[in-house]
Amino acid sequence: MGSMPQATKRRVLVIGSGGVGTMAAYALEKGGKATVTAVLRSNYDAVQRSGFTISSLDHGEIQGWRPIRNSIPDVSQGRLKPYDFVVVTTKNIADVPPGVADMIAPAITPGHTAITLLQNGLNIERPIVAAFPSSPVLSGISFIGATEGPLGTIKHDNHDELSVGAFLSSSSSYSYCNGGTDKTDVAKAEAAARLFVDMYSSCPGVDCAYEPDVAFSRWRKLLYNASFNSVAAILRMDTSRMRISEHVIDNLIRPIMLEIIKVAGAAGTPLPSELVDKFIVIDNFEAFFKPSMFQDIESGGFIEFENIVGEPLREAERLGVETPTLRVVYGLLKGLQWQTMEKKGLVKVPVASEPGLKYGGSK
Amino acid sequence: MGSMPQATKRRVLVIGSGGVGTMAAYALEKGGKATVTAVLRSNYDAVQRSGFTISSLDHGEIQGWRPIRNSIPDVSQGRLKPYDFVVVTTKNIADVPPGVADMIAPAITPGHTAITLLQNGLNIERPIVAAFPSSPVLSGISFIGATEGPLGTIKHDNHDELSVGAFLSSSSSYSYCNGGTDKTDVAKAEAAARLFVDMYSSCPGVDCAYEPDVAFSRWRKLLYNASFNSVAAILRMDTSRMRISEHVIDNLIRPIMLEIIKVAGAAGTPLPSELVDKFIVIDNFEAFFKPSMFQDIESGGFIEFENIVGEPLREAERLGVETPTLRVVYGLLKGLQWQTMEKKGLVKVPVASEPGLKYGGSK
Numbered sequence: 086m087g088s089m090p091q092a093t094k095r096r097v098l099v100i101g102s103g104g105v106g107t108m109a110a111y112a113l114e115k116g117g118k119a120t121v122t123a124v125l126r127s128n129y130d131a132v133q134r135s136g137f138t139i140s141s142l143d144h145g146e147i148q149g150w151r152p153i154r155n156s157i158p159d160v161s162q163g164r165l166k167p168y169d170f171v172v173v174t175t176k177n178i179a180d181v182p183p184g185v186a187d188m189i190a191p192a193i194t195p196g197h198t199a200i201t202l203l204q205n206g207l208n209i210e211r212p213i214v215a216a217f218p219s220s221p222v223l224s225g226i227s228f229i230g231a232t233e234g235p236l237g238t239i240k241h242d243n244h245d246e247l248s249v250g251a252f253l254s255s256s257s258s259y260s261y262c263n264g265g266t267d268k269t270d271v272a273k274a275e276a277a278a279r280l281f282v283d284m285y286s287s288c289p290g291v292d293c294a295y296e297p298d299v300a301f302s303r304w305r306k307l308l309y310n311a312s313f314n315s316v317a318a319i320l321r322m323d324t325s326r327m328r329i330s331e332h333v334i335d336n337l338i339r340p341i342m343l344e345i346i347k348v349a350g351a352a353g354t355p356l357p358s359e360l361v362d363k364f365i366v367i368d369n370f371e372a373f374f375k376p377s378m379f380q381d382i383e384s385g386g387f388i389e390f391e392n393i394v395g396e397p398l399r400e401a402e403r404l405g406v407e408t409p410t411l412r413v414v415y416g417l418l419k420g421l422q423w424q425t426m427e428k429k430g431l432v433k434v435p436v437a438s439e440p441g442l443k444y445g446g447s448k
Numbered sequence: 449m450g451s452m453p454q455a456t457k458r459r460v461l462v463i464g465s466g467g468v469g470t471m472a473a474y475a476l477e478k479g480g481k482a483t484v485t486a487v488l489r490s491n492y493d494a495v496q497r498s499g500f501t502i503s504s505l506d507h508g509e510i511q512g513w514r515p516i517r518n519s520i521p522d523v524s525q526g527r528l529k530p531y532d533f534v535v536v537t538t539k540n541i542a543d544v545p546p547g548v549a550d551m552i553a554p555a556i557t558p559g560h561t562a563i564t565l566l567q568n569g570l571n572i573e574r575p576i577v578a579a580f581p582s583s584p585v586l587s588g589i590s591f592i593g594a595t596e597g598p599l600g601t602i603k604h605d606n607h608d609e610l611s612v613g614a615f616l617s618s619s620s621s622y623s624y625c626n627g628g629t630d631k632t633d634v635a636k637a638e639a640a641a642r643l644f645v646d647m648y649s650s651c652p653g654v655d656c657a658y659e660p661d662v663a664f665s666r667w668r669k670l671l672y673n674a675s676f677n678s679v680a681a682i683l684r685m686d687t688s689r690m691r692i693s694e695h696v697i698d699n700l701i702r703p704i705m706l707e708i709i710k711v712a713g714a715a716g717t718p719l720p721s722e723l724v725d726k727f728i729v730i731d732n733f734e735a736f737f738k739p740s741m742f743q744d745i746e747s748g749g750f751i752e753f754e755n756i757v758g759e760p761l762r763e764a765e766r767l768g769v770e771t772p773t774l775r776v777v778y779g780l781l782k783g784l785q786w787q788t789m790e791k792k793g794l795v796k797v798p799v800a801s802e803p804g805l806k807y808g809g810s811k
Contacts, residue, residue, distance in 0.1 A: 316780075319682065319780060320780060320783045320784065321787075322783060322787065325797075326786075326787075326790075326797060327783075327807075328805070328806075328807035328808065329795075329797055329798070329805065329807075330783065330786045331806050331807060332779065332782055332783075332786075333779065333782075333783045333786070334806075334807050336775075336776075336778070336779030336782065337776065337779045337780065337783070365807055366807055366808075366809050370800060370801040370808060370809075371799065371800050371801075409772030409773070409775075409776070410772070410775075410776050412699075412772075412773075413699075413700065413772070413773050413776035413777065415699070416695065416696065416699030416700045417679075417682060417683060417700065417780075419695055419696075419699065420679075420683045420685060420693065420695075420696045420700070421683065423689075423693045423695075423696070424683070424685065424689075427689075432692075432693075434688075434689060434692055435692070436734065437733060437734050438733040438734075442691070442692065443691075443694050443697075444690075444691035444692075444697050444728055444729055445691065445729075445733060446729050446733075
């Protein structure tokens with residue numbers, strides 16, 4: 086990619102087009118350095134009919150934008166030109182197949198396509214790196230406020246702040262990278278990340294920065310997600326009410342944050358302890374904000390708890406760090422996910438005990 | 449009391465008349481050794497109009513039974529004869545005033561009335577003993593299945609098994625009693641418990657036994673309540689689904705039970721570890737049973753989590769026993785209770801941050 090002339094637009098495929106995905110697709114297109122195609126599922130028919138309707142604090146009112154397709158393109162037949170970037174903005178539900186790697190595979194040209202994971206959680210790059218070892222894999226951490234109302238209608242009401250870096254980076258403290266890596270691969274990944282930042286930053290109104298230490302930014306965001314996002318889903322409580330109650334912060338949120346700091350430190354990514362008090366009050370109080378997993382529980386959707394709580398917990402176990410709060414929270418989130426699986430028909434509930442059921446018998 | 453002639457019926461006041469309370473009142477009356485008055489609140493009007501309608505597997509169909517009043521009687525004026533027994537069958541919501549001691553005070557004749565707490569949880573006798581030091585205080589542990597459908601209509605569908613003993617007992621391992629107690633008080637309390645068992649057992653069809661070791665029976669029932677009842681309330685999941693999922697048992701129920709066994713042991717009440725596997729499958733699988741705190745959450749009522757989880761947790765802290773699972777579960781139940789308090793107008797949620805709010809500020 087680095088050898089392409091400056092004037093050539095990069096071919097970008099954005100997979101997943103909710104609030105975050107649509108605004109990323111729009112910013113990349115508007116920046117003028119990329120030709121964007123968005124892959125839609127639930128909102129495809131609506132957008133095919135009328136285009137996206139976007140009301141954005143950064144970009145104003147947009148109507149009729151329609152850069153879409155309804156399936157992952159297959160580049161293996163040679164009829165489509167390779168994508169320079171595939172940007173994944175779907176939820177990352179690690180415990181419900183198919184995984185991200187399987188989903189995006191048809192669109193990846195090995196050795197050419199860079200993959201940007203604009204998703205929450207820890208270790209999400211591992212299955213991607215394993216499936217596409219010759220592709221640069223990039224981390225995107227977004228602090229945008231953008232939600233889809235009616236299908237195809239996006240309300241963008243909090244500024245678009247994005248940090249992008251390479252998982253494989255010379256300056257990253259990421260445990261994954263400690264195994265030693267090829268310098269050429271590192272340079273290639275870092276170059277792809279800088280190129281992505283350049284494309285994205287070309288759009289007026291957005292704030293996209295190169296992140297040299299992906300590990301730090303991911304563990305840092307986990308401070309919020311492992312605590313507020315998890316407890317909000319379990320209690321169905323917004324973050325302002327947690328702060329009013331005080332004890333939810335003292336008994337649950339703060340202990341989880343302190344456990345995340347312990348694990349991150351043991352994993353080679355020290356986080357400043359001042360972040361705890363900062364993050365406890367980071368949400369705009371007046372917003373009575375419902376974090377994403379709470380919204381998912383309300384709408385009956387799956388929660389991405391495996392990467393938000395499961396992975397830090399497994400890191401803790403690997404490193405011998407005690408995380409008792411995180412462990413209980415994990416068990417409860419897994420219970421919530423099980424209930425969603427039942428509602429979606431993925432687990433069967435027998436009317437009576439069955440042979441083979443570990444806890445089936447009575448008395 | 450011991451000096452009363454055999455033929456004299458005891459005066460019994462039953463406070464709280466849901467499923468459990470009504471069936472206890474009925475059994476005591478039907479046994480022929482007690483004259484029972486039941487104090488009703490929510491269902492008073494319905495029962496005043498038509499009497500209780502009871503459909504009972506032990507007693508058959510009963511209609512029009514009406515031994516009721518709508519307030520706690522005040523015996524201090526001397527117009528009412530003293531009650532020999534006051535039986536408390538309300539929920540024990542320790543964190544929402546008024547407490548049980550305040551509520552029952554007008555009906556207690558000091559030095560005469562014995563108080564039977566037919567309620568869940570640990571250390572529930574402490575405020576009662578403190579308020580009425582000259583009254584025998586008895587523990588009732590009920591394994592009945594009885595629920596109120598429409599107001600005043602009781603379905604009694606699981607056999608009435610009751611164990612009653614004195615909190616203050618020569619053979620109890622109860623920590624409360626280890627402080628050393630007057631032998632006369634112990635003998636008086638034990639005699640009152642045996643008398644209560646005799647009254648109750650006189651009713652055909654019920655199974656009421658004298659419990660010499662109240663501590664054991666209370667910690668034993670906590671094995672179930674601290675685990676299944678708590679997790680059911682948090683996840684809104686019946687106990688059969690927990691068993692089908694398996695991991696809810698392995699990650700949450702079993703760890704809580706093991707923590708309860710540790711605390712009970714440290715408190716001087718060793719529980720056999722075989723109880724864990726027995727209690728995990730104790731519910732009839734086909735019933736898809738919803739424990740009481742889950743039912744309370746569904747109906748918007750308060751949960752009695754302070755005596756079911758808070759007290760064992762405080763015992764653990766006092767004794768230096770680690771109970772990490774119980775600690776997190778306690779924090780979550782307290783969050784659920786806070787939400788109920790908000791719904792009932794007992795806590796105020798400001799629209800914006802206010803001075804004095806510990807976690808009010810933004811950034």
